[in-house]
Structures are given as structure tokens and as C-alpha cells.
Amino acid sequence: MTLREITPGNRGFLYLNSHPGGCAAAVDELWERTPAPTGPATSDGPVALVIGSSAGYGLAATVAALRTYGMRGLGIAFEAPETDRRTASAGWYRTARTAELAGPDGGFAFLNADAFSAAAKEEALDHLAARYGKVDYLVYSVAAPRRTDPGTGEVHHSVIKPLGGPYRAKTLQFDGDTPLVGSLELAPATDAERDATVQVMGGADWQLWIDALTDRGLVRDGFHTVALTYVGSDLTAPIYRAGTIGAAKQHLEDTARRLQKGLAPLGGRAHTVVAGAAVTQASTAIPSIALYTSLLHAVLHDGFQSTAQQATALWQQLTGAAPLQLDEEQRIRLDGWEMDDKVQAAVHERWAAATTDTLAELADTAWFRSQVGRLYGWDVPGADYAAPVETTVAWPTTG
Template sequence: MALREIKPGNRGFLYVNAHPAGCAAVVDELWQRTPAPTPDPAGAADADGPVALVIGSSAGYGLAATVTALRTYGMRGLGIAFEAPETERRTASAGWYRTARTAELAGRDGDFAFLNADAFSTAAKQQALDTLAARYGRVDFLVYSVAAPRRTDPVTGEIHHSVIKPLGSAYRAKTLQFDGDAAHVGALELEPATEAERDATVRVMGGADWKLWIDALADRGLVRRGFHTVALSYVGSELTAPIYRAGTIGAAKQHLEDTAHRLQRDLAPLGGQAHTVVAGAAVTQASTAIPSIALYTTLLRAVLGDDFQSTAQQAAALWRQLTGAAPLQLDEEQRIRLDGWEMDEKVQAAVHERWTAAATGTLAELADTDWFRAEVGRLYGWHVDGTDYDSPVQTTVAWPAGG
């Protein structure tokens, strides 16, 4: 297609169009903020460096983990994402453009491929394993960072839909809302999920697919001795617990953590490890869909300021632990914790105080809503400094070759 003039076309936290140049600039910023290359990490499999498989590589923590693997450790391997191409009415998805730019940066010095496919499907697993076997051999690390609204069971063909609801009783809480540029505090009430909704959410967001990936790798002989796999998770504050950790998503995360324990036992004969990773709060396409998380995050940012840790900072901390450059920071549930900065008692006390006082009239002094609104726009390539939004832009961008 020719150059196109595009507008955000957003409704609330959801943007219809992504800006290619803005998305590329976001990846460039992430790349520059990621620690520079280091000598071969401890445990590198061979002279070519370790092999990583990142499932969910186009956004949020998965993108940060991919960029760090490439930038800091020169890893080879494969990233998997499920992104929409451009149509006559809309641009390609933001993750499409981010992946294209990540591949350009990776291609300068490394060997990393990207596959656009539904990670839940058997066909995606087959294609990914064929690529790994042909190009890279056994895998050293697998990072699982998938957030999806639905999943088709590869055995039964049944489609399961996840829901964001409380369990047991209704949820009533404050929310952050925007009318144009004006932010205000609203109210939300959600009825509790049914048992069927809870079970469906666990099937989508729990550990079932993660285990299928590990089993598939093992069956093909693609798990290297010392293999380490992690799945991204979150705990968060008591303020958001009713809709998150104690809700349907929390049930799915508990299943993810239970799966980690089972995988740990399965991988023990190979000297392998499996853990969930409790990351800190972040503005992601997944988190903005969760009621009250937006208000909580903007209050947290106001409390912490520049001490609010980015996904790049957290990914760097995670890879230091995975490569053996730093010891694993495990809690009593054997989860890797990256959220100490968020869960600090003084920080949480300050956020609680602001949450109680938060109202439309007090929001400006208690929360960093300008930062939050800009971060949401950046998810789609908007509000990125140095990007020309007034001129037509080339929206037709090819998916990386070889993927």
C-alpha cells in the first residue's frame, strides 16, 4: 500500500490503529535501555551462545525478555507471537510492527527468528520445533509470556473464553477513566464468576499450554541439559486482590504455579528447572484490561516516580538469574520475585493511603495520570517523542523473513 495518514482511533485504553514509526521507536528505546552485551553467560551451551524460545515475544514482558536475550546475551533462537497484518481499514497490530523492528535490530549481529502463529495450536508447536531442530538444536531457555482472551483446546477443539471476574462475591471498586484528556475516578461493580467461567479462564491462562510446549520439546529431544523455563505471573497489592489474585485470573495463576512444580519434577533428571516469575506492575495491553489495575498503577507511579521499574529493568534482572550471573531470588512458593520494589511495605502503605483518598477532585495531586495515558498510547506507537504523527507513513511492513 501507499503512504497512509493514520489516526489513533482509540476508545478508552483500546486503540484501533498502531503507528509503525512509533512502534519502531519504542523498540529502539527499549534496546538502548537494555544493558550492553556481556561476555558469554555462565552455562552457555556452546561457542554460538545459548538458544532461547520466547512464547509471547511481541509485547510487555515477553518483548522485554526477547530484547534482553538478544541485546545483552546474543542469544539465538525463536520468538513466537500472534499478530494481525494490515488490512484496507486498519494498520497491522502494534506487535507486528514491534516484531519487525526487533528482528531488524537482532539481525545486525545475531540469529533469531520470529514466528507469527497461535501458540496454543498444535500446528504452531510443530512449526516452531521444526525451526528449532533445523536451525538451532536443543533449547537452553523457554520464557512463556502469553496473555490471551481465548484458547482452542488442541485435543477437543473446544474454545474456552477467559473472563476477568471476582470469585465468591461481587466486586465493587474505584476505576480510572478518561473523557478525552480529562481523567476521573469512576466506580465499577462486577458479579462473581460462575464455576464454568472460572474453569474456562484456567484453561486459557493457566499452565496447560506451557506444559504442552515443554512436553513437545522433550518428545523431540530439544531440551538441553540444564534447561530452564519460566512463565510470567503477577501477585500485586491487596487493593487489587479481589479482581486479580483472588479472582478468576488468580485461579489461573495458581494453576500456572502448580504446573511449575510439576515441571520442576519432570525436568529434574535433566538438571532442568521450572519457575513462575512474579513481575512487578507495568502498563501493558493485558493489564489495562483489568478493572482497577489502571488506577492502582497510576497511584503507584506517583509514589515511586523514577523508581518505578520498567519491563526492561525487570527483564535484565530475570536474565541475570536465569544465566547464573546472579542467584535465583525465590520466595517460599519457589517463585522468582522481581516485584520487591512494588511490594515494599512503605510503598504499599503510601499507595493504600492515596487509594482511599482518590476521587476525581483529588486525582491530579495523588496520581500520575499524564504518564499513564502516555504509556497506554505508547503500547500502540502513539505519544512517542520524536515521531512525526502529522505526515503520511508507510504502514505496509513485512513480517521478518524466515518466520
């Protein structure tokens, strides 16, 4: 037992400590917002492998797989345990609670490992082969700042920069609790920085996972794999779709088409999934995204779709309960609510008018900041932040 009084210890959007009770409450809320089972529970449901299962869309996809469809399988995340100075990472605590909700007999296990490594692939595939035989679905939702190439040992570091020219834009900043509209200028990435970002955030690792599964004969007939991507507004395009991240996402989408050709003889399919905007630990690091998302939420209010809603829509399409919503690039689209012309026009108007003086009228900055806190288990209803909390929580056994 390690009861500790903890504080966020945050600097802007970065938090040093995560709150175990708040992280658990956030998962409980996600669980309740996910539709109830579509039929009676079975012991031989579909098998899903979710890579990046502890946060964002990966967590939402995992919860929906468990809650709505009673799937079996394995979630993989790379999370930090508790130390003398800090709590465990938020994803550690979220995974522990997700495993509790799945139940001891739920047939879903969680592996804490670097998904980029050959060792993680070997351990994951050994577990899947021993317990289930073959896999029906693979959801790839990995966001990481670096990747070690398992073949060469080279470490690649991603950067968030524009391509071709400098990027100047408005940003959302906080002076204490006061939201401000600031400005930012970033120099363009070098070719080496662009290539490194593609190595980290592109489709290379996704390809290796599919190769490993097929080599081991673990792809079931009708297998479907998807990887998460984003398009977003032209307001953020210079730093996203037209920047280093966009180059990586294009590589991810090109990988999907290559995978589709390879899986077709096996009856399999591969797509990227264009999700809508969300407040995630990855997105808060991207300049201008905070301001854009705050403006978008002010326009949409209840029309802003949560990760739970989007994950539910994704699984409906993957399981055949709804037809695939594909664009001309053969990407599954979940972002129609965000990219609606009227919505984007309203966001553009607010973006042009946004200053520190007008921000309170135009953007949901309090909502955005609260959402960032929730990523670390803070600002979650139902959590007792005044009392000491047990911070030593065991990682779920893989069984």
C-alpha cells in the first residue's frame, strides 16, 4: 500500500502526476458512454489486437470492443510505472481499470511493451497463438515521439514542423488560469527530420505487425486491420496535413493500400480511419490544435463527437453492422461532423476574430483545459482529490 497526497504538478498542458482514482473514473465514464452489449455474452467472440490501447482512440476502441461486442484479445501499450518521485503514467492506471471492467474471465489481456520492438511482437503473437489461434481485427493507434528500427537499431525522432516554408499561426496559451491568444512561428523541417517523422509515425511498424501475423498464420479469414489518421481543417493544415505529421500520415495511408493488396488473397482488408478532432495527449503537443479544438467545441457543443461515439461508429462498420463509409482514397471517414461545410465556416469566422479580448466569447477554453486535465485523471467528476490515494497499482496479468 502506498497512500500518497498528490497534486497535478502541471506546467501548461504537461502534467507530472496522474491521479489513479481520476483515471479509473474517466474509464468508468467512457464505459458508460459506450453502448451496452448487442447480444448475449459468448465465450468465443471475435479476437481483436489493439496496439496503443491505453489512451485516446485506442482506449475507446478497446472499451467498445469489450463493452459492446464482448471481444477477446490483447491490448498493447507502453506505460511508465510509479517511481519515488512520480505516480505511474495515466495510461497505466487506465489500463488497470479497463482490465477490471473486462473481468477476470473476459478473455482480454494487456501487455506493457514497446510495440515498435521485435520482442513485443514475439510476446504478443505467442500469447495470441496460445490463447486464441487467430485474430479477426487489428486496430493500430500508436502515438510516440521516437521509434527504434528493429532491423537497424537506428533511433528515429519525430518533429512537428511545417514543410517548405515557415509556419506562423495563432495559439492558445494560459497565463495561470487566464487563456490567451498567442502567436507562434516554426521553421520548416529538413528532409532528414521529415524522413525521421515518417519512420516514427508512418506505416512501417503497422506493416511489420501484419507481416508478423501472416508469417505466423494468425490471420483469420475476413481479417480487417485499420490504423488511425486525421485530416482536419485547412486552418491547421500547414502544421498537420501539409507538415511532417502529414507526410507520416500519407505514408500510413499508402501502407494501407499496400496491405490491402497483400491481404486480399487471404480474404482480409486494410484501411486507415480518419477520426475527428479530439483532446488527446498527442494532439496537445501540436501548435494551434488547442485553439482550433476550443473553437470547434464552441461551435458544436453537444455535436462534438467523443472518442466513445467515434469508436462505436468504427466497430459498427468493421463488424458489418453498418456499411463502410469510404472516401475516394478508400479511407473510413468518422469526421463528417467536424468537416461539415457550415461547421468549418463558423470555425473560420471565429478563428479570424480570436484575440485574447474576444476569446471568452468565441472558444470553450475552460472545456479544453478541463479535457487536458482529464487525460491525467484530474478534473474528473467522482474522484476525491483532497484525500490521500493509493498510487501503487499492479499492471494486469496477461494470464
